[in-house]
Amino acid sequence: MRRSRRRSDDAQAVLETALVIPILLFLVCNFIAVMVQVTVQEQLNSATALAAQSRFQAPESAIDPVGTRCCGLHAATLITAGLPTGCRYAAETFYGTMTTYVGLLHWTAATLCTSGGDSGDAGNPPRQPVGYTGSPTNADVSCDIGSITAAGVVVRGYVDRALDPPAGLEVVTCTASASLDFSNTPLAWGVFWTPTIHAQAEALPPPFRQ
């Protein structure tokens, strides 16, 4: 009777430990995963913001000549010939900044250069931007930009009517999306979710642009 009660106590203790330890490790794994997600989100925000600003580092009317391509690292080669040079600058900046945690990310393919987006207001319907002719569609970042073509035709960029309404301001807006995959890390033991992270950044042209 006594022996069986002691055995029962021991079994209960083992059972408690067997229950508590996995739960504890599960919580720690998920806590670390959330921290990683926050960090990757920060870096994506930073890369997208720098990409949007970088578009203005190129002369407004510059067009990439035949044979121009970018960017190395995890991206497939993007052919940017015929596109505004600022578009390539944005891509180079994005890929140059987004260098860590890339093994955890599955990118959502996007059109590198788009144009003609409109945030819209009461008198103007919002408009989705459309891709530039010849723009790569396998990029990890997409920038809605404005420029002047070699023929002098003005191509509208993204019009944000919340800024200086109702005419709005032409800004550059860049977006990037990716899902965070922990399946190839030790965290996969306790992390069963695959969060999607998204970043969007706008930049205004500087007053003394080249």
Add this chain to the structure above:
Amino acid sequence: MGGEFEGVVRLRRTPHARGGQALLEFAVVLPLFLLCLIGALDAGLWAVQTSAEVSAVQQAAMIASSAGSSPVSEKAPDARAVTAAISGRLHSALFGTAIESWCATDANGDCAPDATEQCPVTPAQVEAADGPRVVVICVSEADPPACTKPPPGQTSPWPTGCDDSPMITVRVIGFVASLVPPGFGPGAGGFELPTDISATTHTLRFAP
């Protein structure tokens, strides 16, 4: 009668047995509990530190791309100036970690990484040079190839991209202080975690 005897025995032996069992449970659970607690604390600390690094590096890239040199300069800004501009932001988050510039001064006293002085590639390289729990800020510049006369059949500018503005990269790399015990982390002596955050941007050129 037998029931009374049984009661006496139980009073004498059970507290010892239970005390031993509790001690054993405690000895098993305490390291696990501490491991989880320190792991969670370290993850939080690491996220705060990395977040501060990301925003500081972004700010540094903007500073490096627009100031410190003339708009047509072919030289990266002085890494010490960039370090000074962002070290306040980093110091508040990277407690227990030393922040230094990665540069060697030239004959003019300038500190500008160029083709002969590259940024460190791994955090271990920083540790070997500057010791444990040190992060360095490195500013490097990639210049486009010089423009030349285009060969027959090719259009100017030649070669492709020769009229691009230089690209500036700011990198924070090294080991940050943490609670990882010696022998458990990737750092040589423990109490540190590797970090490598960079930001790249084209330099801003103003209209002539």
